[in-house]
Amino acid sequence: MDNVDNMKVLIADQINQKGIEELEEVAEVVARTDITPKELVKDIKDFDAIVVRSRTKVTREVIEAAPLLKIIARAGVGVDNVDVEAATERGVMVVNAPESTSVTVAEHTMGLVLAMSRKIALADKSVKEGKWEKSRFMGMELNGKTLGIVGMGRIGSQVVIRAKAFGMDIMVYDPYITPEAAADLGVEVVDLETLLKNADVITIHVPLTPETKHLISLPQFKLMKENAIIVNCARGGIIKESDLYEALSSGEIAGAALDVYETEPPKENPLLELDNIVLTPHIAASTSEAQRDAAIIVAREIKKVFQGDSPKNVINMPVMDPETFRLIKPFFGLAEKLGKFLIQTAKGNITELDITYCGELAEVQKNDILTRMILQEILNPILTEPINMVNAPGVAKNRGIMVTEAKRCDSRGYKDLINIKMKADGNEVIVEGVFDKEPKIVKINSYQVDVETEGTMVIVRYKDIPGIIGSIGTKLGEHEINIAKMQVGRQTPGGEAVMVLKVDQKVSKDVEDAVKSLDNVHDAVAVNL
Structure with missing residues (x-):
């Protein structure tokens, strides 16, 4: 940075x-x-x-x-x-800043609900015209009525809280809400048809997408009660306005309130002629x-x-709820370290990355941000263009790196674990990492290790015979490389073994080559984390 x-x-x-x-x-x-x-x-x-x-x-x-x-x-x-x-x-x-307007829009939604149910706008106009038409403005009490909420995001959740204070029963249509979230809010999750048939008041809180464009049109209005009121403070185009005009004019529904329109401002819109609709100029989010x-x-x-940290509300990256963000944030550093490790151990171009999230991480719905961090650290050292979490997947794809993600429950006794299998032109590497107060590497290829992800390490593969460990240490000493910590792993005596050395100095390519030149040493690589 x-x-x-x-x-x-x-x-x-x-x-x-x-x-x-x-x-x-x-x-x-x-x-x-x-x-x-x-x-x-x-x-x-x-x-x-x-x-x-x-x-x-x-x-x-x-x-x-x-x-x-x-x-x-x-x-x-x-x-x-x-x-x-x-x-x-x-x-x-x-x-x-999606969370900035949640309360504000929810309050405006309830304001429009009250304005329609109690005919406040019409009554205000009548009084200002010098009239006193009490019988004309008979209203509808919200207590005991059913509110149907289409879309249970931040704003919809805030509407639930306020509607319950008015004694309303709540129905929700949202294909993505979990049963646990619905239970916490105390709402009934139903399909859209059921909601439209049973709700006295309907509020819209979904984005405008190809799937939601004209989500509410004439067939949906025909399902609603005659006394139903519909409110839209989300996006114009979710309600088909020509069909809304027909439903209001014919008495198919009782009323509507809009803060958003298919065309803004809504000039020459026939809805402007109706008395059973309240209209505001896209101000639901407009509070100081x-x-x-x-x-x-x-x-x-x-x-x-x-400052080099990860923002929360990036819309061209995976979006996650605050709880998911809290769960995976401790693994940001681990993901970065694993990416750094892999690019420094790869021989030639990386062709495949198989990333598996284990333990409780396997239960998290969106791990893509961790994958992006891994890719960012792999690609940045080899490319001149700036690579970050936004463009890393696209750049990896363009470079022919096949990236796959998987989840499993076996974390080998760790609470959470990330396993990465890397294939490069000249080698294959498996690395596993955990976060246990700090990021650690716990497996390199088939060898169990316990390595802190800080400083410089030298990884040596060698034949497990007497004297080889001493000769490696001596060779490093000849180049004034001090060993701070050593771990050795093997599968069978006399077979291939791996040594991970934590050292106090950076290790040059010449030192790597000197270690590799030793008899019975198969490979050596220095990694700076």
């Missing part, structure tokens, strides 16, 4: 001052919140990071003009204004607290990258 003191961050859109103050601790911060697209392409070459909100578009042209760029930070949730594919190709991380939190979150993500 470059010197942190030399890092420069461009603030291209207005963000909260708290985020700027965080960044100023580690970098030179330049705020140009009126920068034009043409100026951005011209000047981005000087910056290591850029922070945007919605105004600035980080296009392929911008990314390709930014040789120093390491991270693009969106101080918000959506990244529609960032060319993520171009960033990934160039090894640039894209981060956002959310904007402050988003700025702080992305600033801290940039700081992590500058």
Whole structure:
């Protein structure tokens, strides 16, 4: 990593001052919140990071003009204004702040639910027009009603908490929620059809994807109760607006509330003519607290990258929940050390990597970030282009390295273990590592060892005969290499054995060759970790 003191961050859109103050601790911060697209392409070459909100578009042209760029930070949730594919190709991380708006959007969702169930917007308009139409605004009580939540992510979970405070029963449709998570939240998981048929209020909390586009259209409206209300604070396009207009106009459902639209702003949209819908201008995430939190979150993500740590909210890398991140974070250092070990023991080009996660690690759903770390450390020493966790899998594939991942429960008595089999043009190596207060290598090929992953080690394969260990030590001593620790492993007396020597000095290629030249020594390699 470059010197942190030399890092420069461009603030291209207005963000909260708290985020700027965080960044100023580690970098030179330049705020140009009126920068034009043409100026951005011209000047981005000087910056290591850029922070945007919605105004600035980080296009392929911008990314390709930014040789120093390491991270693009969106101080918000959506990244529609960032060319993520171009960033990934160039090894640039894209981060956002998904957790910053969870409470804010959930509160807005409940506000729209109340506005519709109690006809607050219409009543407000009526009173301001000098009317007193109490009988016209008969409402619906939420207590005892069923709320159907489509999508149980961060925001959906926050809606559950608030809806329960109103005494509502909760149904959830989410193909990816685990039974344990549902039990913890106290919700009933059902299919979409069941939810639509039984819910009095329906809220949408899923991303817009090819699978969710027009997820709610006329066939779904026909399943709903006549008194049903639907609320969307997620993304426009999940509800087919022409079908929503028909359902509201015909009385198929009672009402709707939207904060997002298929086209924004919704000019000449027939929904604007209806009284049984409440509309807000995409403001569900717009609170001062959310904007402050988003700025702080992305600033801290940039700081992590500058300081050589791993950010949490990288969208062009595997995304994981906080609990998974907590479980695998201790293995980050081990993954890096195993990658360093393999590239230094490989003879010729690496062609295959078979990575197996054992023990409790085998139960973790997403280990891909560890695989990416291993690849990063293998590829960086042999390539001039910058390799990181974003582009490492693509680079490995392009170089013809076949990478496979597997999981098994047998961890040979260790709580967790990573096993890697490497094939190269000239050799094959098996290495196993564990994290036991610190990273350790516990197996090299077929030999059990217990090696700390720090400093320099010399690995020698030799014939197990009297005197050979002494001759190896003598040869190292002749080159003024001091042995700090030694481990020896063998399978049968007189057969091949392996010696792992922890030494105090770096070992040159000449010293390696001198050890290999000894009688009955089959191979020797120095590894710097």
